Amino acid sequence: MLKSLQAIEAYRMTGIVHEESCSWLHYIVQAEETIVNLERVESLQELEYINPVLDYVERSLRLLDSLSLSYWIKELVEETLVWSETAKGGTRRQRRLWEAEGINIFVHNMGSAQLYWRQAGGISTVDEVIRLQADRGTEAGEAEAERKVIVHRLIETHGLIGQQIRGEVPPFVHRPLSAMVEEGLLTADELERLLFALNHCIISAVSPELWQEVRTEVMKLIAAISSGNLNAGVPMKERLRRMRAGAIAGGEDFDAEWDSLEQAGWSAAVLEPMQHITFWYVESALQTFSLEQFLKIMTLAACGGKLSTLNHISYEMVMNGIYYDYKGAKKINVYKKRIIEKYLSGLTWENILNGVEPSGNPHLVHRLRREEHLPDTLFVDFGFSPAAEKLIEFCIEAEKSALYERAVLLLFDLFELRRDAFDRFHNEDTYLSQMNETADYKSVILEYVTGRKVLDIGPGGGVLLDLIEERMPGVVPVGIDISSNVVEALRQKKQREGRRWEVLQGDALNLKDFVEAGTVDTVIFSSILHELYSYVPLNGAKFNHETVAAALVSSFEVLADGGVIIIRDGIMSEPLEERRRVRFLEADGMASLERYAKDFAGRVIQYEPVAEQEVLMPMNDAMEFLYTYTWGEEAYIHEVQEQFGYFTPTQYEAFIRQTLGERAKLEVLRHYLQEGYTEALQGRVVIMDESGQDVPLPDSTCFIVIRKEA
Numbered sequence: 001m002l003k004s005l006q007a008i009e010a011y012r013m014t015g016i017v018h019e020e021s022c023s024w025l026h027y028i029v030q031a032e033e034t035i036v037n038l039e040r041v042e043s044l045q046e047l048e049y050i051n052p053v054l055d056y057v058e059r060s061l062r063l064l065d066s067l068s069l070s071y072w073i074k075e076l077v078e079e080t081l082v083w084s085e086t087a088k089g090g091t092r093r094q095r096r097l098w099e100a101e102g103i104n105i106f107v108h109n110m111g112s113a114q115l116y117w118r119q120a121g122g123i124s125t126v127d128e129v130i131r132l133q134a135d136r137g138t139e140a141g142e143a144e145a146e147r148k149v150i151v152h153r154l155i156e157t158h159g160l161i162g163q164q165i166r167g168e169v170p171p172f173v174h175r176p177l178s179a180m181v182e183e184g185l186l187t188a189d190e191l192e193r194l195l196f197a198l199n200h201c202i203i204s205a206v207s208p209e210l211w212q213e214v215r216t217e218v219m220k221l222i223a224a225i226s227s228g229n230l231n232a233g234v235p236m237k238e239r240l241r242r243m244r245a246g247a248i249a250g251g252e253d254f255d256a257e258w259d260s261l262e263q264a265g266w267s268a269a270v271l272e273p274m275q276h277i278t279f280w281y282v283e284s285a286l287q288t289f290s291l292e293q294f295l296k297i298m299t300l301a302a303c304g305g306k307l308s309t310l311n312h313i314s315y316e317m318v319m320n321g322i323y324y325d326y327k328g329a330k331k332i333n334v335y336k337k338r339i340i341e342k343y344l345s346g347l348t349w350e351n352i353l354n355g356v357e358p359s360g361n362p363h364l365v366h367r368l369r370r371e372e373h374l375p376d377t378l379f380v381d382f383g384f385s386p387a388a389e390k391l392i393e394f395c396i397e398a399e400k401s402a403l404y405e406r407a408v409l410l411l412f413d414l415f416e417l418r419r420d421a422f423d424r425f426h427n428e429d430t431y432l433s434q435m436n437e438t439a440d441y442k443s444v445i446l447e448y449v450t451g452r453k454v455l456d457i458g459p460g461g462g463v464l465l466d467l468i469e470e471r472m473p474g475v476v477p478v479g480i481d482i483s484s485n486v487v488e489a490l491r492q493k494k495q496r497e498g499r500r501w502e503v504l505q506g507d508a509l510n511l512k513d514f515v516e517a518g519t520v521d522t523v524i525f526s527s528i529l530h531e532l533y534s535y536v537p538l539n540g541a542k543f544n545h546e547t548v549a550a551a552l553v554s555s556f557e558v559l560a561d562g563g564v565i566i567i568r569d570g571i572m573s574e575p576l577e578e579r580r581r582v583r584f585l586e587a588d589g590m591a592s593l594e595r596y597a598k599d600f601a602g603r604v605i606q607y608e609p610v611a612e613q614e615v616l617m618p619m620n621d622a623m624e625f626l627y628t629y630t631w632g633e634e635a636y637i638h639e640v641q642e643q644f645g646y647f648t649p650t651q652y653e654a655f656i657r658q659t660l661g662e663r664a665k666l667e668v669l670r671h672y673l674q675e676g677y678t679e680a681l682q683g684r685v686v687i688m689d690e691s692g693q694d695v696p697l698p699d700s701t702c703f704i705v706i707r708k709e710a
Contacts, residue, residue: 001065002061002064002065002074002078003078004022004025004061004078004081004082005058005061005062005065007019007022007025008025008054008057008058008061011025011029017029023119024082024083024086025082027086027089027090027094027115028051028053028054028057028085028086028088028089029051029054029089030089030090030091030094031051031053031054031088031089031090031091032090032091032092033092033095034047034048034052035053035088035108036052036053036088037281037284037319038284038319038320038323038330039283039284039287040206040207041330042329042330043325043328043329043330044323044324044325044330045325045328053085053088053089056085056205056206057081057082057085059205060081060201060202060204060205061078061081061082061201063200063201063204063205064077064078064081064197064201067197067200067201069193069197073193073194073197074197076147076150076151076154076194077154077194077197077198077201079151080151080154080155080158080198081198081201081202083112083113083115083116083151083155084108084109084112084154084155084158084159084202085108085112086111086112086115086116087103087104087105087107087108087109087110087111087112087114087115088105088108090105098111098115099371099373099374100373101373102114102373102374103115104312104374104377106280106312106314106316106374106377106379107278107280107312107314107377109155109156109157109158109159109160110156112155112158113152113155113156113158116151116152116155117152120148120151120152146185149180149185150180150185150186150194153176153177153179153180154177154194154198156176157173157174157176157177158198158202159202160173160174160278161174161195161199161218161221161222161225162199162202162203162214162218163278164221165214165217165218165221165242166242166243166245166282166283167234167238167239167240167241167242167243167245167279168239168242168243168278168279168280168282169278169279170233170234170239170275170276170277170278171224171230171231171233171234172230172233172276173278174221174225174230175230177191177195177225177226178225178226178228178230181226181228182228188226188227189226191225191226192222192223192226195222195225195226196218196219196222199218199222203218233275236268236271236272236274236275237258237268240271240294240295240298241254243279243282243283243286243294244283244287244291244294245283246283246287247287247288247291247294247492249496250492250496251491251492251493251494251495251496251497252290252291252492252495253491253495254291257290257291257292258291261291261292261295265349265350266295266349267349270299270302270303270353271295271298271299271302273302273307273308274298274301274302274307274313276311277307277310277311277312277313278311278312278313279312279313279315280312280313280314280315280316281314281315281316281318281319282315284315284319285315285316285318285319285322286315286318288322288332288337289337289340289341290488292344293340293341293344296344296347296349296352297318297344297366297380299349299352299353300347300352300366300368300380301313301368301378301380303352303353303355304355304368309375309376310376310377310378311376311377312376312377312378313377313378313380314377314378314379314380315380316379317379317380317381318380318381318382321333321336321381321382322336322337324396326396333392333396335392335395335396336382336384336392339363339364339384339388340364340382342361343361343364343366343382346361362385363384363385363387363388364382364383364384364385364388365382365383366380366381366382366383367379367380367381367382367383368380369381442463442464442467442526442568443467443471444703445464445524445526445566445568446467446468446471446472448522448564448566448668448705449468449472449475449522449524449564449566450521450522450562450563450564451475451520451521451522451560451562451563452474452475452476452521453475453476453478453519453520453521453522454468454475454476454477454478454520454521454522454523454524455478455479455480455511455515455520455522455523455524455555455558456468456477456478456479456480456524456526457480457481457508457523457524457525457528457551457555458480458481458508458525458526458527458528458531459479459480459481459486459490459503460481460486461489461490461493462479462490462493462494462499462501462503464477464524464526465477465479465490465499465501465503466499466501468501469499469500469501476500476501476502477501477502478501478502478503478504478515479501479502479503479504480503480504480505480506480508480511480514480515481503481504481505481506482505482506482507482508483505484505487503487504487505490503491503508528508532508551508554508555509532509536509538509547509550509551509554510554511523511554511555511557511558512554512557512558515558516558517557517558518558518559518560518561519558519560520555520558520559520560520563521559521560521562521563521564522563522564522565522566523555523558523559523563523564523565523566524565524566525551525555525565525566525567525568525569526566526568526569527568527569527570528569529548529551529567529569530569530570530642530643530644530645530646531642532547532548532551533545533547533548533643533646534602534641534642534643535641535642538550542601543601543602543603543643543646545646545647545655548646548655549655549659552565552656552659552660552706553659553660556660556664556708559708560708561708561709561710562707562708562709562710563707563708564667564705564706564707564708565704565705565706565708566704566705567702567703567704567705567706568701568702568703568704569644569701569702570627570643570644570645570646570700570701570702571645571647571648571649571652571671571699571700571701571702572620572623572645572646572647572648572651573619573620573623573645573648573698573699574648574649574650576618576620576648577618578618578619579616579617579618579619579690580616580617580618580619580622580687580688580689580690580695581610581614581615581616581687581688581689581690581692582607582614582615582616582617582622582626582685582686582687582688583611583613583614583685583686583688584613584614584684584685585613585683585684585685585686586684586685589613589629589684589685590609590612590613590615592629593605593607593615593625593629596625596628596629596640597625599640600624600625600628600640600643601641602624602642602643603643605617605621605624605625606618606621607621616690619698620645622687623644623645623697623698623700624643624644624645626677626681626685626697627639627644627677627700628640629681629684629685630677630680630681644700645700649669649671649702652669652702652704653666653669656704656706660706663708663709664706664707664708664709665706665707665708665709666704666705666706667705667706667707668703668704668705669702669703669704670702670703671699671701671702671703672699672700672701672703673696673697673698673699673700673701674700674701677697677700678696678697681697
């Protein structure tokens with residue numbers, strides 16, 4: 001076993017670093033700050049209880065221990081690995097002292113090389129090796145000095161091959177490695193074998209799958225470095241494309257969006273002076289921003305950073321601020337992200353080039369900061385006002401309660417964000433997944449689709465768009481959603497999966513602003529009208545039938561003669577005065593009803609306790625509560641804001657005729673109990689009539705088809 005592994009194992013058993021020679025281990029285990037790339041971290045909370053740097057170093061050493069290598073190579077790689085992360089260690093006081101001494105603790109390969117150099121006696125050049133050899137007059141002294149030079153160079157360039165693959169560094173950063181062959185410290189073959197073993201351990205310790213993915217490219221780069229055949233440079237566009245690898249894998253059409261931005265007046269030439277720069281934590285910090293936003297952030301640094309005196313740009317502060325834990329899992333802090341997006345939308349390319357900041361927003365600024373002792377490094381960050389920080393913290397805490405909507409509205413007001421009630425912030429991905437799971441219910445809609453052009457209003461995760469495309473090849477499906485979040489996700493899905501459907505950001509109440517009147521054959525509202533009814537204020541009021549009327553009129557206006565509107569949504573049961581007894585089988589059932597009645601704003605929920613765990617209440621009030629109760633605590637803060645049933649069948653028919661007039665022919669109006677509710681509530685409640693006899697649940701869902709007659 002490697003001596004370094006023995007030292008780590010001894011420390012893990014006793015909590016004490018026994019070997020005085022293991023100063024590298026002292027630095028790592030004394031770390032009081034967590035400095036780690038958050039890209040592959042699953043939970044921020046877990047970082048409080050582990051030392052991720054020590055864990056990573058140990059993984060890399062165990063990989064080295066398992067490789068069949070010559071003693072010489074294994075010894076060099078071992079010393080490189082144990083020192084290469086030391087700049088992430090140290091107590092806070094120690095790190096402040098390092099900074100004051102000019103050690104770059106923010107560019108950890110450089111800082112770690114400086115720490116190694118200091119403990120190795122300051123040897124860094126071949127000239128110093130020659131001087132040392134003359135002083136010592138021994139071959140052993142020369143060999144030891146050369147070994148330290150080699151390790152210093154390997155630490156200094158630690159990880160840069162992987163970073164070149166990611167676009168974060170230019171090829172010339174490997175020059176110190178190639179120079180070792182020119183200086184006679186290593187042969188080209190020796191350097192190649194050293195770099196292969198080192199990068200195998202470095203990358204596999206991050207992820208064995210990642211190593212297999214990049215191994216071929218790593219070998220090509222190692223061959224180029226060992227032969228001294230370093231390219232003059234990689235075009236900045238290609239480097240940026242590599243930095244967007246995650247977004248592209250998620251569906252970003254990099255080339256099309258790049259061309260669109262250039263046509264809109266952006267010039268890529270402004271970023272060319274960044275060719276020599278090494279970028280840190282770019283993908284972790286910026287991968288969820290759009291390409292336009294990403295390039296604006298890059299351009300802000302390019303225009304304000306005095307690039308000729310820079311070697312490094314760090315986005316570590318942005319990365320650390322853009323994540324938080326939600327129920328133990330790392331999530332993007334969408335509150336901060338939305339505010340940054342708003343800030344960037346207020347910046348034109350001309351503003352950025354001229355250094356003009358958005359006006360009227362005292363709560364956010366972008367920062368470009370340098371430290372006096374680190375003049376070659378620029379730190380990029382976004383600074384929120386204390387009031388904004390507190391409000392964001394409040395929104396995160398309010399996720400756990402029905403205060404959520406009110407907290408988010410405060411955030412909207414403070415930053416003048418769009419009032420997009422469908423933007424579900426922290427669980428948008430969960431919501432879209434749930435929407436996709438309703439495919440079985442939505443497939444019946446296809447039986448009534450007519451014509452060629454179909455609008456799906458509020459397409460969610462795109463499941464209905466997929467179904468139409470797959471089963472109706474002659475139809476052109478178009479999704480329309482007010483949420484830029486949903487539209488962006490759908491566009492990425494379209495690119496990722498090669499779909500032919502389209503998606504537009506638009507308002508369902510004003511479709512003629514986005515679609516030419518009389519050109520649509522089918523408009524589909526699948527579980528969306530009740531959301532419009534619940535969330536969208538019209539004439540100052542939510543839970544408003546006028547909102548439903550506006551949506552129907554809007555769709556009728558763009559419909560061609562003979563076209564249809566298809567509605568699948570909630571329904572209320574008749575007669576309205578019928579009541580049900582509800583017996584709770586769960587201990588917190590009654591408390592859940594009391595909480596719901598207090599929080600629900602759609603109408604007054606009536607209930608009369610008749611026993612310890614039993615109430616008598618109007619049938620439709622009971623069902624409205626049970627819809628939310630079925631979804632569970634995770635969805636409560638959203639579902640309590642929605643009223644699923646807003647008409648009885650008789651009311652719906654009369655409303656359609658009154659709203660759309662004589663040209664609207666009601667071809668289908670049926671209602672049914674949606675599959676799954678009975679099973680979901682089994683063992684949780686018992687539903688009875690007023691006399692106490694068990695009865696089935698009433699119908700929950702309606703299906704309506706309206707044709708526009710010529």
